[in-house]
Amino acid sequence: MEIITIIIPLLAAAVQSGTPILYATLGEIITEKSGVLNLGVEGAMIIGALAGFIVSRYTGSPVLGFFAAGIAGSFATSIHGVVCLWFQGNQVVSGLALTILGAGLANYLGTSYVGLSAPGFSPVAVPLLSSIPVLGPIFFNHDILVYISYCIPPVMCLFFTSTRFGLGLRAAGEYPAAATAAGLNVLAYRWFGILVGGFLMGLGGAYLSLAYTHLWTTNLTGGRGWIAVALVIFAFWRPGRAVLGAYLFGSVMALQLRLQALGTQLPSSILLMLPYVLTVFVLVMSSWRKKTNEEPAALGVNVEPAD
Amino acid sequence: MFHIRITKRQEPLSVGGSCLVLLSALILSLLLSGLLLFFRGTPPVDGIVTLFQGAFGSRWAIEDSILKAIPIFLCSLGVAIAFRLQIWNIGAEGQFALGAIGATWVALSFPQWPKIALLPAMVLAAAVAGGGWGMIPAILRQRLKTNEIIVTLMMNYIAILFLEYLVYGVWKDPTSFGFPMTPEFSEQAIVGKIGTTSINWGLAHCLILGVLVWGFFKFTRTGFEVKACGDNVRAARYAGLPYDRLVVLVMVLSGALAGWAGFLEASATVNRLQPSIMVGYGYTAIVVAWLARLHPLSIGIASFLLAGLRVGVENMQLDLQVPAAFGGIIEGLILLTVLAGGLFTHYRLIRGKK
Numbered sequence A: 001m002e003i004i005t006i007i008i009p010l011l012a013a014a015v016q017s018g019t020p021i022l023y024a025t026l027g028e029i030i031t032e033k034s035g036v037l038n039l040g041v042e043g044a045m046i047i048g049a050l051a052g053f054i055v056s057r058y059t060g061s062p063v064l065g066f067f068a069a070g071i072a073g074s075f076a077t078s079i080h081g082v083v084c085l086w087f088q089g090n091q092v093v094s095g096l097a098l099t100i101l102g103a104g105l106a107n108y109l110g111t112s113y114v115g116l117s118a119p120g121f122s123p124v125a126v127p128l129l130s131s132i133p134v135l136g137p138i139f140f141n142h143d144i145l146v147y148i149s150y151c152i153p154p155v156m157c158l159f160f161t162s163t164r165f166g167l168g169l170r171a172a173g174e175y176p177a178a179a180t181a182a183g184l185n186v187l188a189y190r191w192f193g194i195l196v197g198g199f200l201m202g203l204g205g206a207y208l209s210l211a212y213t214h215l216w217t218t219n220l221t222g223g224r225g226w227i228a229v230a231l232v233i234f235a236f237w238r239p240g241r242a243v244l245g246a247y248l249f250g251s252v253m254a255l256q257l258r259l260q261a262l263g264t265q266l267p268s269s270i271l272l273m274l275p276y277v278l279t280v281f282v283l284v285m286s287s288w289r290k291k292t293n294e295e296p297a298a299l300g301v302n303v304e305p306a307d
Numbered sequence B: 001m002f003h004i005r006i007t008k009r010q011e012p013l014s015v016g017g018s019c020l021v022l023l024s025a026l027i028l029s030l031l032l033s034g035l036l037l038f039f040r041g042t043p044p045v046d047g048i049v050t051l052f053q054g055a056f057g058s059r060w061a062i063e064d065s066i067l068k069a070i071p072i073f074l075c076s077l078g079v080a081i082a083f084r085l086q087i088w089n090i091g092a093e094g095q096f097a098l099g100a101i102g103a104t105w106v107a108l109s110f111p112q113w114p115k116i117a118l119l120p121a122m123v124l125a126a127a128v129a130g131g132g133w134g135m136i137p138a139i140l141r142q143r144l145k146t147n148e149i150i151v152t153l154m155m156n157y158i159a160i161l162f163l164e165y166l167v168y169g170v171w172k173d174p175t176s177f178g179f180p181m182t183p184e185f186s187e188q189a190i191v192g193k194i195g196t197t198s199i200n201w202g203l204a205h206c207l208i209l210g211v212l213v214w215g216f217f218k219f220t221r222t223g224f225e226v227k228a229c230g231d232n233v234r235a236a237r238y239a240g241l242p243y244d245r246l247v248v249l250v251m252v253l254s255g256a257l258a259g260w261a262g263f264l265e266a267s268a269t270v271n272r273l274q275p276s277i278m279v280g281y282g283y284t285a286i287v288v289a290w291l292a293r294l295h296p297l298s299i300g301i302a303s304f305l306l307a308g309l310r311v312g313v314e315n316m317q318l319d320l321q322v323p324a325a326f327g328g329i330i331e332g333l334i335l336l337t338v339l340a341g342g343l344f345t346h347y348r349l350i351r352g353k354k
Helices: A002-033 A041-059 A062-086 A091-113 A135-139 A144-162 A164-174 A176-181 A186-212 A224-234 A239-262 A268-289 B015-039 B044-056 B059-084 B092-109 B115-144 B148-168 B202-219 B221-231 B233-238 B243-270 B281-291 B296-320 B326-341
Strands: B002-008 B347-353
Touching: A002 A041, A002 A135, A002 A144, A002 A164, A002 A186, A002 A224, A002 A239, A041 A062, A041 A091, A041 A186, A041 A224, A062 A091, A062 A186, A062 B326, A091 B281, A091 B326, A144 A164, A144 A186, A144 A239, A164 A176, A164 A186, A176 A186, A186 A224, A224 A239, A224 A268, A224 B148, A239 A268, A268 B115, A268 B148, B015 B044, B015 B326, B044 B059, B044 B296, B059 B092, B059 B202, B059 B221, B059 B243, B059 B281, B059 B296, B092 B115, B092 B148, B092 B243, B092 B281, B115 B148, B115 B243, B202 B221, B202 B243, B202 B296, B221 B233, B221 B243, B233 B243, B243 B281, B281 B296, B281 B326, B296 B326
Parallel strands: none
Antiparallel strands: B002 B347
């Protein structure tokens, strides 16, 4: 009985900490499925976080803030789209540049908001579902953004497997030359992947500034965007496994906060290392167990303009 | 209707053309940054003038720019070696931290050694620590094909937290009034300044190491193998080149150079270990390496320019209260515009009737 009262709040906190990572991971999955490697997740997230915060602060509506964050995320990743899809820039370097630019922009435009708060989302228990023992308090006693995040993976699975557009997007990522020959507009699919992916990354950022905390601080994302990039590999590009990975990281972050609050003997810097060490560990494990290569075959390869 | 077509160039863009593209990219990024200044209510022209004056407008400014260019140059040299093999070492920041830690360990353990023994020992410790830190992702990649971009990046976070752990804990100076820093190094552990300038002898290290790296690619067999594998991994493997071993080698060299930069920063610039040495030189190094197209001499020039950017932004911060993050924005913009400008080296735009 004792242990349950400790574990349930911990797992509920894990779902909450995992949600921003989940949004970002799903965003990166759809981008990579279209054949574009976007390492600027961290940049798109932080820009989304700031946009969401500012809009919510001025309009008083966190819902508007949430959407603004998605649009800002798409705007951020569209820079990557311009450089890589139109100008044939190296996707690795462009993504890094987006991370540097995003962090710079968020800190530059956000300095005057540091320490200020904005109206955000608060937990709403789902009627009936939240009264299920154990599962209820863990999964159904959160803010609405968590519930939205539950809906995205199944939708994405359906999109990839059962819609024409989803199949076309995967073709653009697997074999762009064949897709072009079949009359598909590869660049359009890749733009879709980049923009929708950026929207989700922005939403992940908004979760941090509008639900996880209601405050603006510098360096709010703290490497979560990079963890998302790693999780895409861990998830074998499957939305379902992304959920697993995101909550795994959520648990570690929740545990780390709990341990810090309890005042353990471990120094805080060592505790803060945990998610990063886990990322490396998870990557090593997934490369170890990798039997088939599920990475989109044309990931990171630009489509040369036809003469 | 006029319509723009993109066609492949028969031969690469001329040197003059490349310079023009680079210059346009730089001007475009400055214009965009000026626009951002305008949005914040800072007069853009004043801002850019303050930036350049702060960076290159006085002897003191130029010395400060050179001082900051030293760690950026060494990190960038390392990053460039790895990039040459198409190995994406994003971990210069962490390797820099480990180098500073390694050097500090020697400096604090053997403070009484004569300078002639202590400084080389510190360099060695820094290079081994930085190189070892770089070797971990290389081994993982070689054995398990683990993505080195994410591993090196995660190891940056881990390295910085480890540095903090040390200076907040076991290495903390008991007389520092609670500030997170180690005790000051002994006289023998400090790299001195050149003459009456504020520039330290690290500049000479840069010149020597820069020439060595240039020579490595120009004259050695291994350097040639790295270039060949970087240009076409598959072909090089068929030719029997030891790709996997080269991956480890370039990452160790890369890490050792970043570690060397960490040593200089701890020894010459702050004379101790403290978290404030981690200001993102390792990330700027990536921008520099790409701008310079991985060539050592160009890396030297680009390091000086981007170091100047950092110094100039500090000046803007003092005079115009522009946040320090402005530097990151310009860096990001320069990298993006230069990348986009790369299109013109391989393609030409033709205006024609549709």
